[in-house]
Amino acid sequence: MITVKGDKTPLFILDTGHTTYAMKVLDTGHIEHLYYGRKIHLDSEDGLTEQHEFAPGTSVVYSPEHGNISLEDMRLEMSSYGKGDVREAFVEIVNTDGSRTSDLLYKGYAESKGRDGGTEGLPTSFGEDAEVLTVTLEDKDNHIRLELIYCVYSDTDVITRTSRLINDGDGDIRIRRLMSTQIDFDPGDYVFSTFTGAWAREMKRTDMSVASARLVNSSYTGNSSNRANPFVMLSSRGCTEDYGDVYGFNLVYSGNHYESVEKSPYGKVRFLSGINPTSFEWKLAKGESFLTPEAVMTYSSTGYNGMSGQMHDFVSKHILRGPWKDRLRPVLLNSWEASYFKISESKLMRLARKAKQVGIELFVMDDGWFGERNDDTTSLGDWFPDTAKLPGGLKGICDKVRALGLQFGIWVEPEMVSRESGLYLAHPEWAMEIPGKSHSEGRNQMVLDLANVEVQDHIINVMSRVFSSAEISYVKWDMNRNFSDVFSRSLPADRQGEVTHRYILGLYRVMKTLTEKFPDILFEGCASGGNRFDLGILSYFPQIWGSDDTDAAVRAEIQTGYSYGYPMSCVTAHVSDCPNHQTLRRTPIETRFNVASFGVLGYECNLVDMSKDDLDAVTAQIAMYKKWRKVMQFGRFYRRSSVNDSIGAPGFSCLEPLPGNDTSWTVVSADKSRAVSMTMQILTHPNAQWGVLKPMGLDEDTKYHIEGRKMKFDLREFGGLINYVAPIHVRQDSLQHRTIARFYKMKAESESHDMYGDAMMYAGVHLRSAFASGGYNENMRYYPDFGSRLYTIEKIDK
Ligand code: GLA
Numbered sequence: 001m002i003t004v005k006g007d008k009t010p011l012f013i014l015d016t017g018h019t020t021y022a023m024k025v026l027d028t029g030h031i032e033h034l035y036y037g038r039k040i041h042l043d044s045e046d047g048l049t050e051q052h053e054f055a056p057g058t059s060v061v062y063s064p065e066h067g068n069i070s071l072e073d074m075r076l077e078m079s080s081y082g083k084g085d086v087r088e089a090f091v092e093i094v095n096t097d098g099s100r101t102s103d104l105l106y107k108g109y110a111e112s113k114g115r116d117g118g119t120e121g122l123p124t125s126f127g128e129d130a131e132v133l134t135v136t137l138e139d140k141d142n143h144i145r146l147e148l149i150y151c152v153y154s155d156t157d158v159i160t161r162t163s164r165l166i167n168d169g170d171g172d173i174r175i176r177r178l179m180s181t182q183i184d185f186d187p188g189d190y191v192f193s194t195f196t197g198a199w200a201r202e203m204k205r206t207d208m209s210v211a212s213a214r215l216v217n218s219s220y221t222g223n224s225s226n227r228a229n230p231f232v233m234l235s236s237r238g239c240t241e242d243y244g245d246v247y248g249f250n251l252v253y254s255g256n257h258y259e260s261v262e263k264s265p266y267g268k269v270r271f272l273s274g275i276n277p278t279s280f281e282w283k284l285a286k287g288e289s290f291l292t293p294e295a296v297m298t299y300s301s302t303g304y305n306g307m308s309g310q311m312h313d314f315v316s317k318h319i320l321r322g323p324w325k326d327r328l329r330p331v332l333l334n335s336w337e338a339s340y341f342k343i344s345e346s347k348l349m350r351l352a353r354k355a356k357q358v359g360i361e362l363f364v365m366d367d368g369w370f371g372e373r374n375d376d377t378t379s380l381g382d383w384f385p386d387t388a389k390l391p392g393g394l395k396g397i398c399d400k401v402r403a404l405g406l407q408f409g410i411w412v413e414p415e416m417v418s419r420e421s422g423l424y425l426a427h428p429e430w431a432m433e434i435p436g437k438s439h440s441e442g443r444n445q446m447v448l449d450l451a452n453v454e455v456q457d458h459i460i461n462v463m464s465r466v467f468s469s470a471e472i473s474y475v476k477w478d479m480n481r482n483f484s485d486v487f488s489r490s491l492p493a494d495r496q497g498e499v500t501h502r503y504i505l506g507l508y509r510v511m512k513t514l515t516e517k518f519p520d521i522l523f524e525g526c527a528s529g530g531n532r533f534d535l536g537i538l539s540y541f542p543q544i545w546g547s548d549d550t551d552a553a554v555r556a557e558i559q560t561g562y563s564y565g566y567p568m569s570c571v572t573a574h575v576s577d578c579p580n581h582q583t584l585r586r587t588p589i590e591t592r593f594n595v596a597s598f599g600v601l602g603y604e605c606n607l608v609d610m611s612k613d614d615l616d617a618v619t620a621q622i623a624m625y626k627k628w629r630k631v632m633q634f635g636r637f638y639r640r641s642s643v644n645d646s647i648g649a650p651g652f653s654c655l656e657p658l659p660g661n662d663t664s665w666t667v668v669s670a671d672k673s674r675a676v677s678m679t680m681q682i683l684t685h686p687n688a689q690w691g692v693l694k695p696m697g698l699d700e701d702t703k704y705h706i707e708g709r710k711m712k713f714d715l716r717e718f719g720g721l722i723n724y725v726a727p728i729h730v731r732q733d734s735l736q737h738r739t740i741a742r743f744y745k746m747k748a749e750s751e752s753h754d755m756y757g758d759a760m761m762y763a764g765v766h767l768r769s770a771f772a773s774g775g776y777n778e779n780m781r782y783y784p785d786f787g788s789r790l791y792t793i794e795k796i797d798k
Helices: 303-319 345-358 393-403 422-426 453-468 493-517 552-563 589-596 612-634 715-724 735-743 757-763
Strands: 002-005 011-015 019-025 031-038 091-094 105-119 122-139 144-153 158-167 173-185 190-198 201-209 214-218 232-236 246-251 257-263 269-275 282-284 289-291 295-300 332-334 362-365 407-412 474-477 522-525 543-545 571-576 600-604 636-640 662-668 674-681 703-708 712-714 745-747 752-756 788-795
Touching: 002 105, 002 122, 011 122, 011 144, 031 173, 031 295, 091 158, 122 158, 122 303, 122 493, 144 303, 158 303, 173 246, 173 295, 190 214, 190 257, 190 552, 201 552, 232 269, 232 303, 246 257, 246 269, 246 303, 282 289, 282 493, 295 303, 303 636, 332 345, 345 362, 345 393, 345 612, 362 474, 393 407, 407 453, 453 493, 552 571, 552 589, 552 636, 552 662, 571 589, 589 600, 589 612, 589 674, 589 788, 600 612, 612 662, 612 674, 612 712, 703 757, 712 715, 715 735, 715 745, 752 757
Parallel strands: 332 362, 332 600, 362 407, 407 474, 474 522, 522 543, 543 571, 571 600
Antiparallel strands: 002 011, 011 019, 019 031, 091 173, 105 122, 122 144, 144 158, 158 173, 158 289, 158 295, 173 269, 173 282, 190 201, 190 232, 214 257, 232 246, 246 295, 257 269, 636 662, 662 674, 674 788, 703 752, 703 788, 712 745
């Protein structure tokens, strides 16, 4: 709800279900940020507005009439350079006269209802009930207007912010920076959490104390990047998954982004987020306007899980769109790690037949099917099937796969061109490179200049042809390099600072056109995994490949990272072969599944070469997932730090597990009648039999049945210990050992209990003893390195 009190210098109050955001226009015309946090009663600014009698020493005094005001010590809704606020600014403009000082003061406001999901080339959140407040400021001397646009989503406790700059003057101005949101918090002890990484190790959470310096999270790769995801958190020190104040911030944007937190000398903490100002410059001619991407903000007083739940709801309800938004996602098999570039129709059909047998629903042919693409040095841009590999073209293989009863999908990378390609020969000017200067490549490919409308149209036409050339149900849209030598031949010299943003606007136009033209295709975003995992992409594609790293141990951390800001239905995860192709690590096939099943499950392994035991395991996994996928893809997700917290506690000396050793997730259906919990550990802890599971999010008064997923293990994992029970001596790894293992499988312990929700959540489910070398029987919990369990929880119908 938006409430406006007062006329000349209004007080604006933005309420959601559980939060309040407030700001007040001051006599100077600046807007003071009063509050953002837990919902409060507010009918005036009394007691909330800061009281200033004298400007602090050595600070700039705003004006003779306001001798008590130094902008450096104010909590501002928006800040600029040149009038005394020496902190990092929200906006920086080069005026027509070359000066860089702006003084933007309140002019008026307007309210409206509803938001339809996109404007001026940028995707935004959407919702009929969204309440929109536009506050306008004006720099009279320089003829510039700035709109601060607030959008309130009461149902999900989210407020978004966007800004628009308008040039009302006669000459050109240049925007050096224009942020999307700014919040000046009161002094306090804050922790800034970012999700950074690199290829194959995306989304590692790092917590940093907000001391006196400025902390920056940003990308300068041309995309939102795996180096630093645009989702960040600011929390009170000591905040946990379940307790404490936490703010979550994100940006509906896929390009270079910037988030910073700065503590001023007076203790106030400024958060800024928007387009990365590095190398950015936008020329704004007379009468033109510039709109920033939408910043998303939420606050929770119930810790990180509370904040995540709100973000998940917001993304699910107000960002994801199209027919696939709430549709159950199929279980797929992707050909990449099974065949890499060495594909052929017969090889793929062998894989597809196996896929059908184990219960896969969608078969995806990854890279290598077009041009003369036998490695990554050629053919990007030549989107014609390689008939040496696919004699019947796309339609040929698609029809054959569909005849098996599977859907068919393909991989494309439309934004790129290989130097060795027909497209580059025909249109070298479409590649992003600086004419006459040497060019640096990544993965042997160049970025197409999507700032150029001609290039956008070309991609739309070519992809439309490809997508309609067969009955294609799914498209993996990849993007495999960071930008270098940024330049667009379609823009004049004084507009080259606009290229990276114009590229993203071009990309959005292409994605919007194609997703609207092919609404039934399930699109999956990918950028070497999570190099472009953001709300801009999710405004068009409902799911994104989380990481090229499918190692279960690494994936557990990566998926935990995503879960802070993104719902599980967006994150795709595959079970792959071992040793893992990224880490060479071996993890149990059941653990690979248990981790991948939290999200959109797929397989990326060579089913043709797989052992019978593993094929049996995969068949059982897929059958289980199909029964539970509605919960696993669309349920409410919770993180619990550890299943064995107390074993690793200080004082328990031997080989204490490292932080992050244990992962425990729970996902609960909307009506709380069904849930699935997972536990997983990296390293085992010796002589630690005790284990307790505390699921989350259940209904306290409901009685549930909890059951461990049935799994089988290979006897050989016990090595020479077999001789403690075998009547004859069995030499480890001998033929005899292998033969016994073939016919005799170890079953996982059976674990089942009937308990009330509150008992499970607060007292915990005390699990079977873990193996601790003292002995073994069928009731023991075999829980070695990389061990894991899935527990299904179902309401007992009386
Ligand atoms: C990227 C993707 C992979 C695969 C390859 C194909 O690395 O992330 O999943 O599709 O490209 O070249």
